[in-house]
Amino acid sequence: MKVRWESWGAWLRTDTPPALVALEDDEARARGLAPPARRPARPMPLEVHLAVTSRCGAGCHGCYLDARPDGEEPPRPQLEAILDALAAADVFTVAFGGGEPTTRTDLADLAMAARARRLVPVLTTSGLGLTPTKIERLRAFGQVNVSYDGAGSAYEAVRGFDGAASAESAIRALTKAGIPVGVNVVLTATTFAHLPATLRRARDLGAREAQLLRYKPAGRGASLDYHAKKLTPSQAASLGPTLRELTLAFADETPAFGLRIDCALVPFLSADPELAHRGDLLEALGIFGCEAGDGLAAVTVAGAVAPCSFLPATDLDAIHLAEGFPSNPGLVALRRSEAPEPCRSCPLQSVCRGGCKVVAHFVGGPAAAGRSLPDPECPRVLAERPSRCERWGERAPSP
Amino acid sequence: MSRPLPPGVRAVRLGHGANCSSIGSVVDGLFLAATAGGALFAAVLAALPPPRPDAPVARPRRSDANDDPDADAALDVPRGDPW
Numbered sequence: 001m002k003v004r005w006e007s008w009g010a011w012l013r014t015d016t017p018p019a020l021v022a023l024e025d026d027e028a029r030a031r032g033l034a035p036p037a038r039r040p041a042r043p044m045p046l047e048v049h050l051a052v053t054s055r056c057g058a059g060c061h062g063c064y065l066d067a068r069p070d071g072e073e074p075p076r077p078q079l080e081a082i083l084d085a086l087a088a089a090d091v092f093t094v095a096f097g098g099g100e101p102t103t104r105t106d107l108a109d110l111a112m113a114a115r116a117r118r119l120v121p122v123l124t125t126s127g128l129g130l131t132p133t134k135i136e137r138l139r140a141f142g143q144v145n146v147s148y149d150g151a152g153s154a155y156e157a158v159r160g161f162d163g164a165a166s167a168e169s170a171i172r173a174l175t176k177a178g179i180p181v182g183v184n185v186v187l188t189a190t191t192f193a194h195l196p197a198t199l200r201r202a203r204d205l206g207a208r209e210a211q212l213l214r215y216k217p218a219g220r221g222a223s224l225d226y227h228a229k230k231l232t233p234s235q236a237a238s239l240g241p242t243l244r245e246l247t248l249a250f251a252d253e254t255p256a257f258g259l260r261i262d263c264a265l266v267p268f269l270s271a272d273p274e275l276a277h278r279g280d281l282l283e284a285l286g287i288f289g290c291e292a293g294d295g296l297a298a299v300t301v302a303g304a305v306a307p308c309s310f311l312p313a314t315d316l317d318a319i320h321l322a323e324g325f326p327s328n329p330g331l332v333a334l335r336r337s338e339a340p341e342p343c344r345s346c347p348l349q350s351v352c353r354g355g356c357k358v359v360a361h362f363v364g365g366p367a368a369a370g371r372s373l374p375d376p377e378c379p380r381v382l383a384e385r386p387s388r389c390e391r392w393g394e395r396a397p398s399p
Numbered sequence: 400m401s402r403p404l405p406p407g408v409r410a411v412r413l414g415h416g417a418n419c420s421s422i423g424s425v426v427d428g429l430f431l432a433a434t435a436g437g438a439l440f441a442a443v444l445a446a447l448p449p450p451r452p453d454a455p456v457a458r459p460r461r462s463d464a465n466d467d468p469d470a471d472a473a474l475d476v477p478r479g480d481p482w
Binding site: 001008009012014016017018019020021022023024026027029030031032033047049050051064092093095096097098101120122123124141142143144145182184209211212213214216243244247248251258259260261262263264275280281282283284285286287288291295296308309310 | 402403404406407408409410411412413414415416417418419420421422423424425426427428429430431442443444446447448449450451454
């Protein structure tokens with residue numbers, strides 16, 4: 001069990017079952033945990049997203065990293081030094097990504113290096129070209145998620161090519177190899193309609209959970225195409241009920257099939273009458289909204305720390321994470337930025353934290369630079385600021 | 400649904416997911432009935448170190464999460480901790 005002390009108590013990582021538990025200070029002490037004489041500087045990320053390559057031949061239309069076949073592959077010693085830094089910073093989970101991380105022939109060594117440092121490595125892959133040899137390199141990962149936006153046309157609508165069959169083959173092969181596998185599903189206006197069928201298909205292939213990701217305007221996704229692909233206001237407002245239906249549909253199945261949403265989808269829960277005032281429940285269930293530069297950090301292929309994988313990197317070198325993360329000026333500014341109304345009075349604000357900053361700044365354009373803006377696609381924002389939303393071309397969904 | 404965790408436990412984040420871009424969170428507990436939702440956490444809570452026999456009963460959660468005499472104020476950057 002790994003313990004990490006905070007000013008309010010401690011995070012504990014359990015491995016069986018895998019979870020993070022936040023204990024109040026008194027509760028941690030009552031369970032025999034002794035805090036250090038001096039508590040480490042905070043905040044520090046709980047999870048770090050590590051780009052281990054920017055090489056990828058898939059050419060997905062919306063790739064946030066703009067990965068290419070001739071992308072960079074950082075040398076292994078550089079990545080191991082970064083893993084050292086993550087361990088020193090008490091990070092719990094390191095998510096390997098890219099580009100396509102399975103192009104690395106030393107992936108197993110890197111995963112083992114993470115394990116040796118008491119980090120839990122997890123991995124995202126397109127699944128394209130996943131051979132038995134490559135699958136064997138994935139055994140040390142806590143979980144492997146395959147990008148799978150849906151069968152056939154749904155997948156192609158997101159990525160620009162029909163890779164669904166390859167992704168399905170990968171899910172099947174990973175399951176057969178006994179590697180914990182999930183799927184990452186990008187939610188667009190097209191894939192949202194196919195979501196129940198997509199999840200059912202993923203489960204039937206052996207996936208044990210699905211993580212839903214909001215399509216974001218970053219990298220190759222930062223184009224006018226974003227407005228055509230993103231969820232409609234009606235779809236965004238229906239996320240809560242949709243998740244409810246899906247959860248109940250899979251609730252009694254064996255083996256279990258879990259549902260996750262990414263940070264950028266949390267604002268959409270504000271439209272759900274049963275959840276809109278339950279910030280306390282979301283907190284208790286460890287649901288994270290925007291944790292950029294706080295509970296979450298990313299490391300680019302160049303080794304720089306970014307608040308998240310979609311935001312520009314800071315000037316902080318990842319090998320100095322422990323010393324520099326709490327006080328880096330760029331990160332401090334991001335943490336202290338407070339979204340204006342209607343976020344400030346929102347019962348979900350403590351979790352949501354103003355929604356997705358990537359979306360807010362893309363939609364806001366040059367005028368948004370240096371400003372703290374609410375997530376323009378949040379149903380609460382749409383409902384309470386119609387004039388601004390109309391300028392952005394949105395309409396609040398009908399009650 | 401009432402708060403599904405015992406006193407002294409602020410939060411439980413299930414699983415670790417596997418996404419290299421945005422951070423994800425399990426949402427099943429938001430929608431399952433109290434008994435089913437509680438079952439999700441029972442195994443996790445059972446894996447924690449047990450309370451010492453002489454430990455006092457957990458107090459209600461403090462409202463000021465940053466009131467910690469051990470913290471080094473010069474190093475800690477205030478986050479506006481929501482808890």
